Amino acid sequence: MVEKLAVYLMDSQTRQFDKVLPHSAPEERLTYWKLRIKEAGGAETGALWKGGFLEEVMAQSTRLHDPRYAGHQVAVPLPQLAWLQAATALLNNGMAIDEMGPASSPMEETVMQELAKYMGLGGESGGILCHGGTLANLTALLAARQRKASGNAWKQGTEPRYAVLVSEQAHYCVDRAIRVMGWGEAGTVKVRTLSNHQIDPVALQSTFEEITGRGFEVIAVVGNACTTSTGVFDDLEMLAGFAEQYDLWFHVDGAHGAAQVFSQLNNGPLKGIEKADSVAMDFHKMLGVPALCTGLFYRNGTDAYAAFSQKAAYLYENDQDEWWNLSKRTFECTKRMLSVAVFGIWEAHGPKLWESLVDRLVDRARVAAHEIEQRPQWELFAHPQSNIVCFRLIGADNADLRQAMLENGPYYVVKTELNGETWLRCTFQNPLTDDRDIAALLDRLEELAASCSIQP
Ligand SMILES: Cc1ncc(COP(=O)(O)O)c(C=O)c1O
Structure with missing residues (x-):
């Protein structure tokens, strides 16, 4: 199998395929796989890679390693990390509690504290790894709710009168998170942007006044770093000042662009990120890590415990903050050993x-x-x-x-x-x-x- 993957990689990198995307209609592919599943039942091909199965998957998949790929925002994974992830798939430590991640849990704690320094979040910062920016944004907003909303939503549920200010260019997952939190359509307050797609500071102020005047309790403001469609960064410095003025949680959706903190040349648009209460950053976008792998950083690392507080006698012995029982801070119970790829690449190359x-x-x-x-x-x-x-x-x-x-x-x-x-x-x-x-x-x-x- 390794040999087949190596040939695929080499052919992709040297532009040997006639197309990056082997285009065909979805219905055509569905028919194909329906037929294949009929044929496959009981075919007893033995090892997976003997029956041509892997070749079929490769032939129909989009070839990210082809230099002519310039499509969606998914990392072209560093090949070494694919092998490392094969190893962690085999080890399959589930990460929810210390005993199910004796190597990878302390590794996660260490690497997240180290990387939080690159965000400039200060000595109390920390974070967790999770499966995707969508989940990281939801988790950050759950923490924001516990820290900023007047009631205790985790215990008593919530009235639909809370709201979050977001740019009209925010990724749809922010709106989805707010709806999941039960605040409906009205909970996402979209702020107009300038012609360059940056959030408009004048509209931010007037929208805030308008929405609070209507009886909503605004708990947070979300900044784009950067927008999905055009790659433009909001003025994070301005948003941080606004959040401070009105005692709001400041979350940066840096799923795509927070990775630019690692660049001396390209970190300019991130000025102000160091004042965020939380930052989401996908390792599986600009940083070469196979999907999914997202860091959620908190300026105050203990805020991570605010998002969830769960009693589960089969997992935890108490409801204290315990960094080693990671599921006290993550939406997921079982998750992949995400820290191994991040730590591995860090150990091999540093920043x-x-x-x-x-x-x-x-x-x-x-x-x-x-x-x-x-x-x-x-x-x-x-x-x-x-x-x-x-x-x-x-x-x-x-x-x-x-x-x-x-x-x-x-x-x-x-x-x-x-x-x-x-x-x-x-x-x-x-x-x-x-x-x-x-x-x-x-x-x-x-x-x-x-x-x-x-x-x-
Ligand atoms: C700005 C932004 N936020 C969030 C997401 C969602 O991240 P994920 O696909 O990792 O769930 C994306 C994905 O493209 C994004 O561009």
Whole structure:
């Protein structure tokens, strides 16, 4: 199996496949696998990798290691970490309590305290690892609720009169978390953004006054670092000051961009993150760790215990704060041994690898932006602050253009809607994407526009 994966990796990295995304209709693939499951029952192929199963999965999967991948925000995993994760899958320590993570629990505590320093969160900081930014954002808001809301929601439930201020560009999972907390649609108070997608400070103030005037108790403000669609960072310094003024919890959704703390060159837009009460950061976006692996950092590490307080006689002997029983601070009971990959990469390379990875990926977006600006038929949405860049072919139907690329390849780009119009969007995740790939991607889009009559 290792041999097959190595060949796949090499072929992907050297652009041997005809397309990054082996496009076909979902129904077609469903029919395929329905047939396969019929054939598979009792086929007794022996070892998994003898029956061609792995080849089929690889053939139908999107090839992130191909330098022509510039699609969604998922890490192109460092191959060493894939092997390390195979090892932890085999060990399968469940992490809920100390006895089920004797190596990986203290490792998690150590590495999270160390990494919290990069956020500048101070001597009391700490955090936990969990499965994804979605869960980290929910967990942070649960802690915020316990610390800032007037009642004790964990004990008595909550009235739908609490609210959280978020940018209208926030990831949908923030709104989802607030609805899960029982505050309905009204609980997420969306604040208008400026034309560059940063939260508008004037609108923030007026929205706050309006919502409190209507009897809502605002408990938190969430900053984007950065937005999913355009990669723009909110002014975190301004948000921190606002949160302090009104005694709100300040959470930074840094699922994508908080990783830029590791870069001297690209940490500028994160100024103010050190004043956050909590920060979510995905290791599985810009930091090369296989999904899912997210850090949730708290300025005051003990706030993590506020999110949950659970009695479970089969797990805990008391309801004290105990760092070694990790499920006292995580939504999950069982979780993967997430710390091993994070600690492993840290031990092997320290912050340097992450710094160079972040710099390389952000630089890819800047090269793309420069290339777009050289071509008069293209329009750039904004100069990239991260590895995300949005652009469009002027006057063309960019949704059709992206569809043409999806069907014909070989590149993989995505699309988004900005101010009601469709734009193409690239997130440069692969450090092997070179300048020629970027120029060739635009050439290919132009070629498709001409050949598929998408040209204006
Ligand atoms: C800003 C932001 N927050 C949260 C998320 C959700 O993170 P995850 O996919 O790890 O659950 C994303 C995912 O793209 C994101 O971009």
